[in-house]
Amino acid sequence: MSAVLAQGLANGIMLGSLYGLIAVGLALIFGVLGIPQFALGAHAMLGAYVVYVFTVSLGVNYWLALVAAAAALALLGLLVHALVFRPMSTGPGINMFIAAFGVLLMLQSIAILVFGTRYYRVPSPIEGSLSIFNIFVTPQRLMVIVVALLLIAGLHLFIMRTRTGAFIRAVADNPRGAAVVGIDVRKVGLTTMAIGSALAGIAGGLIAPIGQVYPAMGDLLIIKAFIVVVLAGMGSIYGAILAGYALGLAESLGGMYVSLAYQDAMAFVLLLAVLLVRPQGLFGRRANEGLT
Amino acid sequence: MRKHHERMVKGTSRRLSSLVLVGVFSGALGAASGALSADSVTIGVSAPQSGGGADYGTAFINGIRLAVKDLNEQLSVGGKKVELKVAICDDEFKSDKAANCARRLVSQDGAKIVVNPGTYATVPSLSFNQDKRSEFLVLGASGDPAVTNQNNKLFVRTWANVTRTMPGFVDTLLAYNKSTSAGIEKVALMEVNSDFGAAWISNFKKEWERHGKKIVGRAVYDQNGTDFYAQLTPLIAQKPDLIVLTTICEPSSLVIKQARELRYAGTFMNHGGCTGNQMLKLLPPKDIDGMLFESAPWTRDAPEITDFRTRYRAAFRIDPQIISAVGYLDIIWLVRAMEAAKSTSNASAIRAAMPGTLGKLRPNLLGWGNLDASGDIEWPMHISYVKNGVTQNFTGK
Numbered sequence: 001m002s003a004v005l006a007q008g009l010a011n012g013i014m015l016g017s018l019y020g021l022i023a024v025g026l027a028l029i030f031g032v033l034g035i036p037q038f039a040l041g042a043h044a045m046l047g048a049y050v051v052y053v054f055t056v057s058l059g060v061n062y063w064l065a066l067v068a069a070a071a072a073l074a075l076l077g078l079l080v081h082a083l084v085f086r087p088m089s090t091g092p093g094i095n096m097f098i099a100a101f102g103v104l105l106m107l108q109s110i111a112i113l114v115f116g117t118r119y120y121r122v123p124s125p126i127e128g129s130l131s132i133f134n135i136f137v138t139p140q141r142l143m144v145i146v147v148a149l150l151l152i153a154g155l156h157l158f159i160m161r162t163r164t165g166a167f168i169r170a171v172a173d174n175p176r177g178a179a180v181v182g183i184d185v186r187k188v189g190l191t192t193m194a195i196g197s198a199l200a201g202i203a204g205g206l207i208a209p210i211g212q213v214y215p216a217m218g219d220l221l222i223i224k225a226f227i228v229v230v231l232a233g234m235g236s237i238y239g240a241i242l243a244g245y246a247l248g249l250a251e252s253l254g255g256m257y258v259s260l261a262y263q264d265a266m267a268f269v270l271l272l273a274v275l276l277v278r279p280q281g282l283f284g285r286r287a288n289e290g291l292t
Numbered sequence: 293m294r295k296h297h298e299r300m301v302k303g304t305s306r307r308l309s310s311l312v313l314v315g316v317f318s319g320a321l322g323a324a325s326g327a328l329s330a331d332s333v334t335i336g337v338s339a340p341q342s343g344g345g346a347d348y349g350t351a352f353i354n355g356i357r358l359a360v361k362d363l364n365e366q367l368s369v370g371g372k373k374v375e376l377k378v379a380i381c382d383d384e385f386k387s388d389k390a391a392n393c394a395r396r397l398v399s400q401d402g403a404k405i406v407v408n409p410g411t412y413a414t415v416p417s418l419s420f421n422q423d424k425r426s427e428f429l430v431l432g433a434s435g436d437p438a439v440t441n442q443n444n445k446l447f448v449r450t451w452a453n454v455t456r457t458m459p460g461f462v463d464t465l466l467a468y469n470k471s472t473s474a475g476i477e478k479v480a481l482m483e484v485n486s487d488f489g490a491a492w493i494s495n496f497k498k499e500w501e502r503h504g505k506k507i508v509g510r511a512v513y514d515q516n517g518t519d520f521y522a523q524l525t526p527l528i529a530q531k532p533d534l535i536v537l538t539t540i541c542e543p544s545s546l547v548i549k550q551a552r553e554l555r556y557a558g559t560f561m562n563h564g565g566c567t568g569n570q571m572l573k574l575l576p577p578k579d580i581d582g583m584l585f586e587s588a589p590w591t592r593d594a595p596e597i598t599d600f601r602t603r604y605r606a607a608f609r610i611d612p613q614i615i616s617a618v619g620y621l622d623i624i625w626l627v628r629a630m631e632a633a634k635s636t637s638n639a640s641a642i643r644a645a646m647p648g649t650l651g652k653l654r655p656n657l658l659g660w661g662n663l664d665a666s667g668d669i670e671w672p673m674h675i676s677y678v679k680n681g682v683t684q685n686f687t688g689k
Contacts, residue, residue: 004529007554011521018519108342117346118610119542121574129553136554211518212546216344220516252522260511263522264485 003134008252014141016248017148021203022221023228023240024152025196031235032172032192034093035085038100040200041222042107047073047201048208048217049111052120062125062209069205070198077197078190086189104222111215124209144206151199152241158195159237168192172235227267231274233284243282246270332375333636335626336397336406336428337619338383338390338413344516345385345410348540348615352409352433353380354608355619358600361607363627370634376627379403383413391416398428404639407431407450407622409615411439411487418444429639431626433618436491440666446639448646448663450618452564452588452671454495461586461673462499465561468675468686474559474582480532481510482523482547484539492538492563508532515543520550528556534584535559540613541566545574552579559583565614567591568676568683573611577681585683587676589659590614592685596655617657625660628652 022040029037047069054065080103088095126139159165170178171188179185204218211217228247232239250270255263274282337356340349360376367374379401381393390413397403406421406428408414414432418439421430429446432439437455439447469476479500483493489512497507508530511523527535528551535551537544537560544562551560561584562571568585590597600620604612625646630636632645647663661670675686 004525007525008522011519011525015519015522105342112342112346117341117350119347129555131555138553207518212542214344214542215342215346216516217518219344220514220518252525255511255522256526260509260523260526261483263512264514 004256005253006133006135008256009249010135010137012249012252013245014137014144014248015251016245017145018203018207018221018244019224019228019247020241020244021148021151021206022200022225023232023244024155024237025199026222026225026229027232027235027237027240028155028168029192029196030229031237032168033081033085033189035096035193036100036226037193037196038097038222038226039080039103039107040196040225041218042104042111043073043076043197043200043218044204044207044221045111045213045215045218046076046107047204048122048213049115049120049204050201051205051208052122052213055122056120066202066205069201073201073204074194074198076201077193077195080197081190081193085193086186108215115215117215120213122208122213138210140206140209144210147202147206151202155195155199155237164188164191224267227271231271231281233281236281236283239281239283331369331372331636332377333369333630334377334379334401334403335623336394336401336403337378337380338393338397338406338408338417339380340385340409341380341382343384343386347542348613349382349385349409351613351616352619354604355612355616355621356407356623358604358607358616359620359623363623367627369630369636374630374636376623378623383408385410385412387412387416391419394421394428394430398426403428404637405429405431405626405642407619407626409433409618411436411491414439414447414449415487418442418447421446427639429643431622433615434488436487437495438487438491440668444667446643447667448643449667449669450622450660452673453668454492456668457671457673458492458495458499461675462496462503464673464675464686464688465584466503467688468584468677471688474533476505476533476559478506478508478530478532479534479536480508480527480530481536482520482527482538483510483512484515484537484543485512486515489538493536496536513547515539517543518546520547521554524551524554524556528554531558533558534561537562537566539563539565541570541574545571548575548579548583562586564588564673567614568678570611570613572678572681572683577678580678581680583678585676585678587674587685588614589672590617590657591676591683597657600655600657614658621653621657621660625649625653 022044026037026040029035050069050072051065054060054068055062084099084103085096088099124140129136129138159168167183167188170183171185175185228243229240232243247267251263251266254266337353339352340346356378360378364376367376379397381397383390383393394406394417397406406417411434414434417430421428427446431448431450433451434449435451435454437453440449440453481493483489500507509527511527513520513523537547544566548560559582564586571580601612604616628649629642629645632649633641635641650660650663659672663669676683677686
């Protein structure tokens with residue numbers, strides 16, 4: 001394998017891990033609550049700001065800052081669900097769509113008011129870059145891959161092996177039936193939103209040392225995550241993981257071997273191709289099939 | 293849409309919103325104007341205050357604020373004291389929003405002049421600014437050659453036309469290459485996905501290849517992106533001596549950081565939206581040693597430029613960008629043209645007075661000269677570079 005191809009594969013896996021992490025949250029929230037939570041991009045941005053404040057302003061260890069970002073964003077998820085989405089749940093579906101955009105704009109405006117429009121840097125806990133079989137990668141990028149895989153595995157165990165996870169699956173299958181058998185659907189909704197928001201917050205915190213922290217940093221991420229979720233099939237969290245890696249690799253390798261000028265268009269080409277062949281997405285569920 | 297009014301001499305705080313926002317800053321006339329009645333003139337500003345261009349847009353607006361503060365202490369047109377107001381619309385750095393902003397600023401705020409900081413806003417405005425019932429003058433900081441090919445009589449370009457400046461700039465780059473033995477032969481291009489990025493890169497490529505030099509790769513990227521490994525990996529594999537970047541400092545610094553992570557050992561060049569001193573605040577000197585910058589007189593240490601930087605820093609607690617100087621000059625120039633035209637509302641008369649008043653532009657932070665009928669101005673460009681952590685200007689030809 002050529003060094004360039006190997007580097008391209010490594011780049012694609014890192015990108016895919018990041019897309020997958022946010023897309024899983026998006027898919028989980030859509031699968032359980034039916035909410036297209038586009039504001040998760042802004043949640044990722046706020047997660048990055050939390051990490052910035054903790055590490056740079058307060059001098060706290062990066063990993064503790066990441067935990068703080070997850071906790072802060074989980075709390076934000078609870079608030080947003082309780083104050084915005086829950087009161088709108090009985091209205092037409094389009095309301096959720098509009099509300100999600102409203103939350104996105106509001107969170108960006110708050111970030112601008114508090115932090116201004118300038119770019120902030122978060123130092124990586126381990127600086128420098130490594131060469132592994134002629135593949136250059138930074139420790140932070142390796143961390144993104146490892147943490148994303150651990151979180152996805154943890155989420156799988158949580159959903160499949162815990163009582164709350166079973167409740168989440170039940171609500172995703174049939175909310176009315178779940179309520180009939182005594183499951184607190186409201187609490188499940190809050191839990192789901194908190195998990196999705198926390199994952200986005202961690203993603204933002206992970207990416208902060210790789211990029212820069214600024215109010216619009218989540219915009220491109222959420223577009224890519226949305227493409228991943230549609231590729232996978234709305235609501236398919238395991239499909240979102242695979243589709244995240246597929247998109248990351250398509251962008252990385254497509255840019256190298258098809259056209260560097262249209263690297264960002266690869267995502268849309270892939271999306272169109274999949275939707276033409278399989279409109280419900282690669283792993284899309286049919287009606288009332290629950291989480292897949 | 294939300295409106296707010298703010299006393300300019302008191303107000304330096306930023307009021308920002310991601311929704312379409314119109315802010316009107318009015319100058320302080322106060323007691324000093326005595327019994328004189330004050331007419332007012334509103335200049336429209338279409339600029340991003342939210343989204344990925346918010347930092348750039350805020351820097352542009354801050355330059356405008358500083359000009360209004362300077363001018364409102366002395367402004368009179370046709371012997372009458374005039375209060376200068378600025379109506380701001382957040383265009384989110386998007387063409388469709390910028391078109392709506394221009395329409396709103398003209399129809400709702402009564403602006404006869406709309407200024408903006410980029411091609412994305414200039415191009416849509418020029419499609420309707422000559423409508424007889426609602427004509428307005430556009431000052432756009434666009435480098436795209438296409439905007440002055442439209443024979444628009446109510447337009448002034450407040451950025452360099454890259455078609456005009458590129459031959460001279462590449463000549464200077466070749467002279468630098470020769471005199472410093474920099475050894476730049478193979479160039480890779482990182483083109484930001486904007487009209488300006490495409491125009492700059494196309495013109496540079498044409499000129500560079502005309503001199504028999506090689507372009508070894510061209511990649512397009514989004515300046516709001518985070519990860520550029522996918523673009524950089526194949527470019528670096530071509531072993532370029534120089535990677536050209538076409539956006540403002542912060543996204544460019546991220547590209548440089550990631551290129552160094554991929555063990556790229558060559559150098560970089562950035563177009564005029566970024567300076568060596570700005571870049572030195574973002575990256576360690578060793579990462580940008582030898583980096584080149586397409587530079588305006590803005591990078592020189594002339595007293596008026598230093599004074600502007602000091603006053604800007606005092607007002608906004610941040611360093612100005614080159615687009616801040618553009619915003620500042622836009623307003624100063626417009627007001628001088630209004631004085632010469634003896635009108636604050638006749639867009640054609642103000643435009644007609646602009647060539648003659650360009651010589652009175654003080655301080656001329658960017659060395660603007662010779663406004664022609666197409667709307668182009670002369671914008672002198674030179675090369676500056678970072679060496680051992682210090683920005684220096686290349687003085688050869």
